[in-house]
Amino acid sequence: MRNAIFLYPGYRNKCRGLHTFFDDIYEGRMIMKEITRTPIVILNFKTYLESTGEKALKLATVSQEVADETGVNIAVAPQHVDLLRISKEVTIPVLAQHVDAVDAGGHTGSVLLESVKEAGAIGTLINHSEQRMKLADIQMVVKKTAESGMVSVICTNNIETSAAAATLGPNFVAIEPPELIGSGIPVSQAEPEIVEGTVDVIHKISLDVGVLCGAGISTGDDLQAALNLGSEGVLLASGIILADDPKEALLDLVSKI
């Protein structure tokens, strides 16, 4: 039921100034299944052993439980190898951590968007701080996600790159100051002006691009601060994955909403 309850009504395709240029490109985009307005929590599994294989499945199940118990929109982004087993077992949205800027063909070792979609991913992170991409490749992948009816979340490092990312028409831009990633120092409290500045500049470019923030987020206060700054959700990882009790940590994270 909660699977992919991800997008706002009328989401995207309304980049104001850019409207006429991008419309035809993105007409393939389909609005995802069910719509809700709750904030979004994306749990990035990264490549921790604590979130690999069977442990990844367990963590996704826990995320599902917290989503069910609290009604909060929680998505998980496991490693490529674990996408299929997780998407078969949970109904919360499952995202890929990355896809390569290639079309089907001779690209040994690359991650094909068509492949992650077939495995049940409803979208993908793009340009994560640990997997930075070329501008032309980001654009190609955003376009492919739109044409495939998938959700795109471009990660960025500052206000300027967030503005650039927004013009590409993704569903979300997730601002994460690199120096705070994995630091335990929440961006929403340490650098609120970056989150606010990103929200402002992106909304000048398009009201259809949602803003997430990340880096150092782990508690209910962090998430609340992030929402108060105008973001629509958070991207987080180690604060939950490496917690002694990930379920308890997730419950705390969403407790203030």
Next chain:
Amino acid sequence: MRNAIFLYPGYRNKCRGLHTFFDDIYEGRMIMKEITRTPIVILNFKTYLESTGEKALKLATVSQEVADETGVNIAVAPQHVDLLRISKEVTIPVLAQHVDAVDAGGHTGSVLLESVKEAGAIGTLINHSEQRMKLADIQMVVKKTAESGMVSVICTNNIETSAAAATLGPNFVAIEPPELIGSGIPVSQAEPEIVEGTVDVIHKISLDVGVLCGAGISTGDDLQAALNLGSEGVLLASGIILADDPKEALLDLVSKI
């Protein structure tokens, strides 16, 4: 006299919607020496043997002669190794072909912006089709050029990435459909809608970013077509460098202006 006659009065810092966000970043920017309104021709030397070492110096001298004889604004972009000897011998603007997204320090083998500036380059190409860069790196280099009073020319592959590039506040965006580079088929005649579309979308983002176009340009008709489509100049290479008589080719290129 013609050295760096490159920028329009009041150039940049006027990104309309984005104005308040980027102003402080770019306040270090200085308007380059002399100003002119002639179209700009940037001759990219690439890594041809015909434009390496002493031959690069000869080609730059020829470019200077054509600039002097015709009054057209011609800039040259030689290899890193040749920057100093060329900038010492000519007064036309000299650009680097690329700089790396690093600050001074331990970066063996990288091209430091401070280094090319000290060698006389007044600006740099960024993200050329043959040297694609990560989004975060493009932004860092554009910011460094602005802070150093240097000219930035971001190369792009389509309308969407041109829009993204324009938000970063470069002096120029040069649209070059990759499939036409080195083809001898001029973008201004083969795909005029890409040039026009790029001009339109960039001017919606900022009137302070100039649009150049490239790929397949070599004749006076190609350049005239490029200007008629709203671009302010062209980026070109093999059509001149590999010509039997580069001076004659350059003279033909600018003959219709």
Next chain:
Amino acid sequence: MRNAIFLYPGYRNKCRGLHTFFDDIYEGRMIMKEITRTPIVILNFKTYLESTGEKALKLATVSQEVADETGVNIAVAPQHVDLLRISKEVTIPVLAQHVDAVDAGGHTGSVLLESVKEAGAIGTLINHSEQRMKLADIQMVVKKTAESGMVSVICTNNIETSAAAATLGPNFVAIEPPELIGSGIPVSQAEPEIVEGTVDVIHKISLDVGVLCGAGISTGDDLQAALNLGSEGVLLASGIILADDPKEALLDLVSKI
């Protein structure tokens, strides 16, 4: 029963000159389950749609059938996303197409060796022509495979890089002249001297590194020629995957053994 029937008795750890240096590094290496001397056929699924998702599973099942019917040692290398579903359904060896040179931790979007192993891969291709790696990264991955009891197949482009690869102590080096990949022109017939030269130089470095060859291989004659040149098997892709009837193509491939 045929799962991972991959390595020769006493395989590896016997680099003659290099013996004393590498012994301790690789002592974690375990000899894989069952041993056989038949030539090895590795079918690289690349990122063709014809070998993605359910179609990948079908292709692996066909490969299993041919292995069962003919007794030839056939391994498959599907995309990351498909590793688990395939390794659960077939008993022939399953390899990853690539793993990244990272240890567990914060590496969003990377392919972790521990992850592909948990999903049932018994080894991995390394440094494929379409996924070239840095020397230091190749060495790290080979070492990780050895420590994990997994099979390593380093792909190389010429005799010199094959020699370098062999010193790293992989199980196999697969020589594939890049210009013949996907060409339909079999390396074993078009450039036999490269295969022979690779076998010679590698055997001077270590008798414990097997030599495979690839590029353009698709028929029984190609495979026979490859074995006659001293290689112990082949790496192939499009010749089978894009065939009208992959099973028939595989049967033809192994018909001359």
Next chain:
Amino acid sequence: MRNAIFLYPGYRNKCRGLHTFFDDIYEGRMIMKEITRTPIVILNFKTYLESTGEKALKLATVSQEVADETGVNIAVAPQHVDLLRISKEVTIPVLAQHVDAVDAGGHTGSVLLESVKEAGAIGTLINHSEQRMKLADIQMVVKKTAESGMVSVICTNNIETSAAAATLGPNFVAIEPPELIGSGIPVSQAEPEIVEGTVDVIHKISLDVGVLCGAGISTGDDLQAALNLGSEGVLLASGIILADDPKEALLDLVSKI
């Protein structure tokens, strides 16, 4: 007089086991001008401001003075942009910090070997820790240096990659444990077994490849220790470049020879 006094008589082309394979490849190799047996000190200028532009020229001149006063073989590796001005002013060997694995043609922003040679470089560092390269690219560049009569110095991170590098037939392999680079902790004293192990394994592969070591080297004791371990010289940077008095630091470095 001391320019390029770099290679031992009969240097290279004698890889024992590999001899017959590489001979024809490297027959273009010319023995550099004058020959000496003193240890070699390579000063890597990296991209410090203290070693950029005019300051680079000053540092090269100081290196020349120390070489002249002490008779020690000192080479400098400045940034690309500074190669020409330095090679014109000093007679000690000048190396590039890196060249790209490309041939002349359309490679905007790349560093062409032909270009650095024309600017007076007599060789190049390859695969420095701060500029790691793909295996196939290392091999291509080593081959190009040999064919151009230039000196190749492949940097490596451990014993295994040093062995692999040695099979490619460079003039030197420079082992530099990455964790010690810029640390001030000298490899020759902190990890002597890595230097000894590298010397041993490389001499099993070829007596024609010299071994250098680097990382944390700055004093006469460090250099003496490095030579005692069987290396033929050192690669160093910050210990000299960032010293209050680089000439004094260089004089101290070579004082124990």
